[in-house]
Amino acid sequence: MEDVRATYLRFPAWTQHFWTWQTGKALPGQKPLLRHTWASYLAVTLALFLAGLAVSTAAVAAMFPFWYLALPLGWVLTVTGERMMVLVIAHQALHRRFSGRSRLDWFWGEVVTVLSVFHTFRDFKEEHFDNHHRREIFATEADPPVQFLLDLGFRPGLSRRQLWRRAWTVFLSPLFYWRGFLGRVGSNLRSRSWRLAGFGVWLGWWLSLPFWLPNGALVLLLAFVLPVILFAQLSALLDRLGEHEWLGPRNPEFGHRFYTAANTAARYCGAPVPARSMPAGAQVVAWLRWTAATIFYHIPCRLLVVVGDLPSHDYHHRYPSTPEWTTAAYARQRDIDSGPEGPPYEEVWGMGAAIDRVFRAWEGSTAGALSHR
Numbered sequence: 001m002e003d004v005r006a007t008y009l010r011f012p013a014w015t016q017h018f019w020t021w022q023t024g025k026a027l028p029g030q031k032p033l034l035r036h037t038w039a040s041y042l043a044v045t046l047a048l049f050l051a052g053l054a055v056s057t058a059a060v061a062a063m064f065p066f067w068y069l070a071l072p073l074g075w076v077l078t079v080t081g082e083r084m085m086v087l088v089i090a091h092q093a094l095h096r097r098f099s100g101r102s103r104l105d106w107f108w109g110e111v112v113t114v115l116s117v118f119h120t121f122r123d124f125k126e127e128h129f130d131n132h133h134r135r136e137i138f139a140t141e142a143d144p145p146v147q148f149l150l151d152l153g154f155r156p157g158l159s160r161r162q163l164w165r166r167a168w169t170v171f172l173s174p175l176f177y178w179r180g181f182l183g184r185v186g187s188n189l190r191s192r193s194w195r196l197a198g199f200g201v202w203l204g205w206w207l208s209l210p211f212w213l214p215n216g217a218l219v220l221l222l223a224f225v226l227p228v229i230l231f232a233q234l235s236a237l238l239d240r241l242g243e244h245e246w247l248g249p250r251n252p253e254f255g256h257r258f259y260t261a262a263n264t265a266a267r268y269c270g271a272p273v274p275a276r277s278m279p280a281g282a283q284v285v286a287w288l289r290w291t292a293a294t295i296f297y298h299i300p301c302r303l304l305v306v307v308g309d310l311p312s313h314d315y316h317h318r319y320p321s322t323p324e325w326t327t328a329a330y331a332r333q334r335d336i337d338s339g340p341e342g343p344p345y346e347e348v349w350g351m352g353a354a355i356d357r358v359f360r361a362w363e364g365s366t367a368g369a370l371s372h373r
């Protein structure tokens with residue numbers, strides 16, 4: 001298999017940390033440029049999210065010249081911050097690995113899930129920590145993400161074409177977004193104490209905008225509902241579709257410790273950089289394609305779907321309690337460099353390719369695969 005990350009060595013050494021961030025894969029022996037503490041990670045993430053909301057709100061409220069160009073920028077910041085809050089901060093907090101202090105983890109886990117109108121921290125922990133990370137449940141039909149996908153009509157035994165058609169139907173289905181929204185609000189309404197109060201204040205603030213802010217109703221819709229509710233919902237679906245090879249067989253040789261390895265590959269955002277050896281004409285075409293794919297596909301995927309340490313999700317399942325979650329790409333590579341403790345690592349390049357891999361596996365499996373556990 002081609003070493004895709006090595007093709008990026010065509011670029012100067014000083015750009016390599018950027019490519020590590022963008023693709024999600026570190027170079028052999030590469031050391032992190034920057035090590036976040038939990039507090040600096042939190043500060044950056046909250047700043048992205050709140051700046052996004054502020055940009056979109058100002059754009060729609062003031063409708064300054066070219067406001068419709070500022071609005072998508074606000075969306076990107078909002079969704080990036082929101083998904084990082086859920087998939088990194090709340091996720092590490094529920095593993096009790098965010099700040100290292102359990103009460104503080106719980107506090108920030110609640111705060112970020114209130115701001116993102118996500119399920120409560122407790123519900124998220126139950127779904128992820130108590131189920132997804134359990135050996136008997138992981139990637140089986142009892143795993144909550146699998147149930148979520150089956151519920152949306154994704155089924156093993158369907159052809160790859162049918163599964164992709166299903167995916168597009170769901171992406172465009174108002175019912176999908178509505179049900180997701182009800183699930184998130186319902187989880188919040190079942191909560192108690194200051195979490196419920198915080199949720200009320202946060203939602204109340206946005207719902208009050210039509211009464212006092214210019215274009216307030218439009219602000220509510222375009223700056224809040226669209227990115228925080230709808231786009232985040234789509235992002236979560238795209239993430240889940242390619243997170244693991246759901247319902248796939250396990251490899252008994254991987255033992256108790258690395259049982260997730262057979263169903264989990266790293267998900268990288270990038271494509272092979274055109275080679276120097278290519279003829280000039282072909283190289284021009286290849287560069288145009290590569291540049292367009294990087295700007296319009298891989299970077300958006302990295303910012304909006306496969307955020308934070310998610311490219312190295314395989315490493316997370318091998319070492320769920322690692323304190324190195326801010327530098328997961330480097331930690332994963334170090335494990336490879338030193339001869340991995342577990343089975344060989346696998347990788348997929350491209351968010352869509354990761355989803356396609358799951359669909360191909362499901363196409364091959366018979367409908368009976370559903371009862372494999």
Ligand SMILES: [Zn+2]
Nearest residue numbers: 132243244313
């Ligand atoms: Zn997982």
Ligand SMILES: [Zn+2]
Nearest residue numbers: 095128133320
């Ligand atoms: Zn986890």
